[in-house]
Amino acid sequence: MRTMLLVDMDAFFASVEQRRNPALRGRPIGVIGSDHRTVITTASYEARRYGVKTGMNIYEAKRLCPGLVLVIGDNDRYIHTSEALKDLYLRYTPEVEIYSVDEAFLDITGSCHLFGGPLEVGRRIKEEVKGLFGINATVGIGPNRVVAKLAAELSKPDGLRWIKAEEVEGVLADLPTEMLWGVGRRVSERLRAIGITRCGELGRAPAGLLRARFGIVGERLKALGQGREPEARDRCGEGVRSIGHSTTFPRDLCSPAEMEGWILRLSEMVGSRARRHGLGGRTVSVVVRYRSFETFSRRKGMGQATNDTHRIFHTAMDILNSAGLKEPVRLLGVVISGIEPVSGQVPIFEEQRRRAALLEAVDGVNRRHGPFTLTWAPCLKRLRKGVIAPAWRPSGVRRSL
């Protein structure tokens, strides 16, 4: 039996800002991406009490909470803190998976006895985080990541909870399905339509019924309802499925032409990360989030697997140009999937050889002097930073859910 521990910072960006500026402590604050942005990235718990939420626009938020203080976030602070947190976690186990900028899974199966057991590990980490950064963390512990995540969800903020294997069934029995990790409101509504509202019911539902309604996702849902980690999640050594990056613009953009520089920048981030790991992708997807938060993605094949920034960029632009954007766009993402190793291929044509040599030289410079030290000219217009997406991670390639 494994013991997984999830550490999740409470209202991370807002907590960091409240530490940095003592005058903000105890007050309702909303962190925004830049002074042009009108959407709350993270609300402090004081603001949440008034109903202010992530993704809400500032006018709505101010209406709910007239005393709300808006604070412009700073990526450097969050990234630095996130990296320092990782160092802290590594003192408890070498098995640390950074899940997002403020969440990490620690496999403490083999190490927790050294520290007096799972709860003691959780208590110590919370105390250290508080001591080092002055921010509260919630710790959830369980026999797998799904249960660890649930334990955290059920006890935040400033929580610490261990749901033991033998307690899982009892905890899940009457819990609404939307409490489960990866089960959104929409899926919950579709479950309700077939008479399933609680996790216990989901876990007992006939697999055939779920498969008929949800396809292969049906089996995942049943596993989640039983507090099991669906197969695909039980990886360890499993291959990478996709490599992607996304960004929220300082202000909403309307035409693909305006987005070109951003797409190039994202393509370079994806391409260079893939090259670093000797991987390439056969398909490019572009994720678009409108001002209204409606989100969709479109994909296009590239024939052969590639990690060339320009191939990714041109394919992404093709997708964007044929997408027929209907609203101003707040966020774009570029993802490659159909991942396979490409490092061993020797380019045959002179042109390909030259491109490969160019990319290698660019990567070499950037490894040494930092990302975007040497870059494509259109990226230079894009140096202004927004607040990173919470799904950001410090290093490595992202594994798919």
Added chain:
Amino acid sequence: MTMVDEPVAVIASFGGRGGMRPLRFRWNGRVIHVKGVTYRWVRREGSRRLHLFSVTDGGTLYSLCFDPAGLSWRLEAVETEI
């Protein structure tokens, strides 16, 4: 928040539990005594690593930036605590 970005003379202590910390600095002909470091972080600019400190004198918040390559300090911004 007011952006400043001026070189400043800083007295700092090194080592001890909190590591390096600015103690006082001279700005606008005044000596400002640091009552507390509220947050510290690192900003990467190419191969440079700049160390940032948010410090308070009790009423005002200052952002100080230390560049280990040039062994120099800059005052980046000043905010009156609200």
